[in-house]
Amino acid sequence: MAGNPSKADFNIQKNTVLCSKTNQYLVEDILGCGGYGQVVSCKKLGTDETVAIKVVKQSKYASGKNEMKILKAIREFKSDKSNIVCFLEHFDYQNQFCLALERLDINLHDFIKCKYFVPLDVNEIRVIAQQLLVALNVLKNMGVTHRDIKCDNIMLVDHVLQPLSVKLIDFGLSTRTYNLTNLRFKQPLSYRSPDVILDLPLDEAIDMWGLGCVLSFLYLGRHLFPSGSEYETLSVMIKLLGQPHDTLLTCAFSTDTFFKCVTGEFTHSWLLKTADEYVKDSGEQIVLRRGVYSDLNSLDDLQNMRPQAKDPFEKADLLSFIDLLKQILDINPSRRITPINGLNHEFITMKHLSGATNSPYVTTSYKKMEKHPETEPEVGESTPPGPSQSQTAEESLDSGKNKADKHSLPPVPNSDSAIRMQRRTYFGKQT
Template sequence: VIHSKFDSYLVEYKLGEGSFGKVIRCRNLHTDELRAIKVLKRNTNAGKAELKALKAIRQLDADKTNLIKFYEGFNYKGHKCLVFEFLSKSLYDFFVDRKLLPLHVSEIRVIAQQLLVALDALKSIGIVHCDIKSDNVMLVNHELHPFKVKLIDFGNAMRRSTLERVEMIQALGYRAPEVVLGLPLEEGVDMWALGCVLALVFIGRHMYPVQSEYEFIRVITKLHGFPENDVLRKGLRVNTFFTFTQDSVWKTFDELPKLHPGLDDPVEERDTQAFMSLLKRMLNVNPAKRITPSQALGHRFITMSHL
């Protein structure tokens, strides 16, 4: 049993582990509700930034904005503990469980809409998540609420004003080109990462290479064309890249739908075209031209005005 100032939690089992510490499933002994408690490694600075971000996020309605609900933070035997609502499984695990079978475009819309609301809410309070990936999107309870999702893990979140220029953020495979090229960063990095999540569940594999930044820049150049001059001019790490050859599965961005099953239905095909149009704007290599959360929420793929 773990005690905080206000509550007692019965430890049930470990949900996961990471460089930060571990996450355990617990039951609140006063309310009998399930909780996920993030137990951070002892005496590290871990959790300071996260706690700051979580406190800022508290001013938002977690359910309306599709962000994980944070209850309290406390110290227990030298460990910082953060208490969250318990959510069923990550989009990554869900996807692996279904053998990487691509989702229906209409299911992708449900996920996209909720996460765009989350990004819009974070933008309104000046917080950038910086680590959006399929592991950090949780299904709330797929049996009861199919594809209801929430964004979790603010361990790498930052205020937009402190996003440093050469800060290495985001997991490879979700890392925005401006991060790799050393451009000035802003909240558009989250939109890029969300585009990568949606592309993953659309084609059943990572859109961009996850092994090396070289590979990444090569594929970007191939799929999207050469980055614009002003993008290249602003980059601190541009000279590191731009030489290299070898082939990937697709030649251009517009070939992606070929990797998605079920295009014989005209309605589905129209929907897929609308999805591709949104995805293209989310994955614009130039962060200045990338779609914003509020613009994306008005896009026809989300509003379904094309159906």
């Protein structure tokens, strides 16, 4: 690698033709670049279908192969009912591992940014939440953990033709859930679960935590948890959600980093270190900053972050959303709500809104959900697929659906004053 920088630093250019064994793809645009490599928009020659191709760096080759295996298994397990990006094929191009995927539109973070960080309505958040719960339920039933749930990894299918339709992407860090204890990747702090920070045994509950952080971002237009340091993030979690039980803290490997042990005659308990104590013990310099969490004492206070709803059913819907969010962001991972139970929560089923035929809010809410019908109803946890299913998924390759070219979005705001002006319009004095 070091002796051949041209290959190590290989970049795909426009008008390059990428060839698999059966297809040729003309590169029309560069969609993104990162530590993984590049994502390019391509036209499939012969059909004029538009696809996205993820070109993985040589140093990330193993990650690319892992993503391919996970996506193939998902395709075999649930086909196109998973709200997960459709995988088409994989191939090598000049020693670069390539994944051909359906062409999607824009990720949730950039979408909210284009709206000047003005948040979504609660009945719009429900539509997105339902689709992501379906996706996470598929992964849980397969015994797979995504490990990197965040707004950047959730894409709108087409913000004009299919408003609020989303799909989960980027499975390069995904793994079989039983293998989580052998991995050390940590999500961005704004999405990092307390289980990861405290170094507890991990399972797919970390994905549900990531979902809670996504939903709170859609509601606030800002991240609920700070991203300066793990101590700062954990202290805000404890402020809003309460401290993990002493038994849980005793089992965590990193408790001593953040807590001090207070012993009694026959008992002991844990107390979060002060900022000064943490700095002294860790040597890490931290800056405690103000954020949206500064105005909150619990998640119940989220209802005060919006103008008061005039429709009583809209108010009830907000309270139902907050209840679901509290169950998703349970600081104890064993109590955190599962995807299937989330799908059966009244906020998703809209049971609390049934019969309100005279409410414009309720009518609009039902119309929004009608465009995104739920998959077959489930009432209990499903069992993971058997070995034969997984083997079949590894062996088969199917064709996928391609998306047409996307419509242009409003220009991304690049002025802080413009963002503040838009947010004041929505939040009033809250910002």
